[in-house]
Amino acid sequence: MLPSLPSPVLFALYVLAFASAAVVSFGMLPRARRIEHEDTRRGLSWLLLTSGGWAAAHVGYLTLPTPTLQYVLYEVGLIIGLASVGPWLYFCSAYTGRTFHRNTTIQRSFAAVFLLLVAIKVTNPLHQWYFVAEPALVPFRYLQVTHRPLHWIVMGLSYALTAIGFFMLFELFVRVNSNAEPLFVLLGLTGLPVIFDVAGAVYPNVLDLTYSSIGVAAFALGVFVLYFDRFQFVRVAGDGDNPVVVVDESGRIRDFNARAEALFDDLSGSINEAVSEVAPELVRALDAPDPVFETDVSGTTRYYNVSDTPFTTGGAQTGQSIVLTDVTDREQYRRELEEKNEKLEEFASIVSHDLRNPLQVAKGRTELAIAEEDVEHLTPVKRAHERMEQLIDEILTLAREGVSIDDVERVDLPVIAERSWSMVPATDPELELEGEFDADLSADPERLQQLFENLFRNAVEHGGSDVTITVGALPDGFYVEDDGDGFPEGAASEVFDAGFTTAADGTGFGLAIVSEIVEAHDWSIEATEGTNGGARFEIHTDTD
Template identity: 40%
Template sequence: MQLADVSPAFLAYVAAYGLATLACVVALSRARAVADPDTRRGLVALVVASGGWAALELAFLVLPSTELKYGAYVLSLVVGLATVGAWLYFCSAYTGRSFHRNGTYRRLAVAVYLAIVTVKLTNPIHGWYFETAFVATPFPHLTIVHETLHWVVSGLSYALVAVGFFMLYELFLEADYDTRPLAALVGVTGLPVLFDVVGFASDRLLDINYEPLGVAVFAVGVLYVFETEFLAVQLTDGVDDPVVYLDDSDRIREFNGRARRLFPALSTAVGDPLDATLPDVAAALDSADGILELTDDGETAYFLVSDTSFTLGQVDIGRVVVFTDVTRVERQRRELERQNEQLEGFAAAIRHELLNTLQIVSARVDIAGDALEDGEVSTARNSLSTASETAERMSDIVDDLATLARYGQTVDDRTTFDLGGVVRAAWDRTDTDGMTLTMDGGAEVTADPERVQDVFANGFSFAAHNGASTVTVRVTDDGFTITDDGDPVGEQDPDSFFAYGTAVPDAEAGMTLPNLRMLAETHGWTVTLETDYDDGVRIVVSNVGTLDGRAESEGRVGDPSG
């Protein structure tokens, strides 16, 4: 028979089952490389059984004699039934269930399989399963006339296959990212059932088993086309953290919903390099601690960024980047770090003040002794008075440090209050030495009012020691500033003003700004000096959070003429 005489329909069927067989052979190497052992066993069994089923259906079509066709079809029924068990094993393992490990289920499945196989193999004797007939359309072929037992077994098989579909779709629905490609692929796997129905009910298609075609499409799809999504679903089953998947070139392939909510830029970044879309994440992956600081829902949050390769066999096909929320632990770590720095600062301040005080007291006592020997009683009295005042100042400093140590813990209990009232209370309790205060703007802030009052009191004390005549408190978008018209910072290092024990600009003012910063940091605020300000000193307190602004107002307190 010449090729030109062969029916196109026959060629189409031969090509379809030939390609299905080849696809299963190609997919087998990838299936054997799947990392999870149970999923690998189930998928390998499914691919092998389906490939064998497709090859036997192909043989049924092309073998020359009726006897050979009959034998190929009986064997296809045996192998095809095995795909049901392989499918259920795979679906159970892939979705994290344990049905495939249950000894009772496995023994029952083997018993049912052997019973059905026995009926199929003995069909030539009893004919309860199918009969055959030779027909000429759409091309000469042996057709199958199914009997009642076939439909009973088919109904049971379809019901069991549907259970596998349910397990897969349930997992896809629970997955926190786009699983539509996988869902569509699973749908294509089940589509041949419609072909079976059409083939049985009409002459549009051959009455033959089409299921191997669907399984072949599924195997190639999950192992070659959507392999990242296929592996991602199983890898992240039960993972509540944000996850981003990268290919082997560190380009963004997939991400779950939590990652998209955390990084909105991901929505349009598929195929883009990670370091271009999320440079902070790339930097965190390369850093020693792997900690990423983000603003999440208006609050600062910390995530541990970790990655691991995911592979098919020995081949790396990408990386999984996981973001674990470590905000509570990181805040505790940073709080301990801040407290350690604070304690070191206290120790430095106490050492500095003690040495300074002892030197002054020792010098004044020596002067008083020499003055008494020379009969200068007045000089001796003045020197002893200075020594006494210095010792009292040291006592006050120690008391202040004890108070600061008590206030040094991070603020937990906060209340909302009028900032202007706290500013004026701090002004009233401070020795302002005739300075004038201007309040520019008003706001409400949520904090510890006692500590905030101490923040301003230290700022005002610094201004008094800095030779200021006016102080202005101005509300900003994310905090406030304290500005005086005293001596400017000049060439001095701004950080030295906030270091305990450095005595900047003088010994008496040396602890005011360190105390101010420490009290502000217990709220999570940031304190700096505006180095570009040349008309005095401007203290900038930021990261205060949302200030509930009020109408602009200006008030003056402490006018010397008053």
């Protein structure tokens, strides 16, 4: 089609094509400087400069009056064109959140190869390894360039590096689940000049030039048509490894990455929908005084801090990125501290309340003993001291049992139950073992023994000297049951509260200690009515 055009028209089309590419590239520089992300801005700006200079050099090559000047401008274009590969890769690396563009080893290697090739191109008049040139009259008067194999090797390397950049972009679009069609359109525009590169080597009426500067200009134009919309949103969504949801100024979802989709199933296919409808819990967390989002991930509770960062275009806010940062360890630690503080307050309340009575008794009786010189008053003092000692011991035990367990071992539950039974100061009650117990049960032997001892004492204290205690197997754990009087009506839900007791001389800490031991093992416990009307405690060791 080109050979049928008159020479002046064909010449004008060539000049117009490269001049337009230069104008577009240089004309986009002011918009490039408005890009907020510094490295992306720097890479794209230099890409525009080099591609514009490359196209402008081709204009000079076509229009300058002498072959010598045309030769010089063509070499200048080759050097600038080769240099444009660097900014292209810099832009792709920065835009996709990688750090290759900041790697000094890569920078030095690229600079060394670039300078070597520049030296070859500059000295081409001496060796003509790269190209040969001679005046021609077809399809119009110009300096005809015939490229040598070295040129095509360098071109192949350049296009291979360019393809790496496109792969970075494509991987980012895939990672954030974004529509990659705009990227393929730009890829087509950028790669279209390759057809003319090949045609120039095959058809004599097509100039044997490098037309890639036109493709770069087309890419730049496409980026700036799309950048502040799709391309901007994609870059923000792909920035970092945290879940990210990008919304526009009206709160509609524009993009999100794969990590965000894993947390919010409804995000799939939700582009242009309101984030308040698709993920209302995310919006609630963002608006809360403490913006922490709690969710279940593969059966594990995870906590994310929710923050939003607005981004602008030309000084006007065009949207915001909602970033979820995993703070599970910090949040769990904070909640553990809160729980410990609650326990400290509980212990302080117990100490101030339960120790005050025996302390006042001991103080009053001691004053009477001194005033009346009657040692009989010291007997209640002794009992008060024993009571305070018991309370202090059980409070300390309760505090220790709340500590999590790190080291466990396989235990023989019936053996530990028998050993615990021997520690209970009672002879009349009976202990029975029923069922086949889990041979693979793992626990802290000392704390498990403490659990049994407290349950046995509780049964004896409330059931009397003739109570029968049964330790039996459950499909997911074991139980301890007695045939005593059972729980008072409505008390089953309170028996594990520290300080709760129905016995006149009870401390109310025995079952609280049991509950702490169970919780420290990551087990669960339930108080129910026994089969014979007594109390039954079911400990479930398999909580998955």
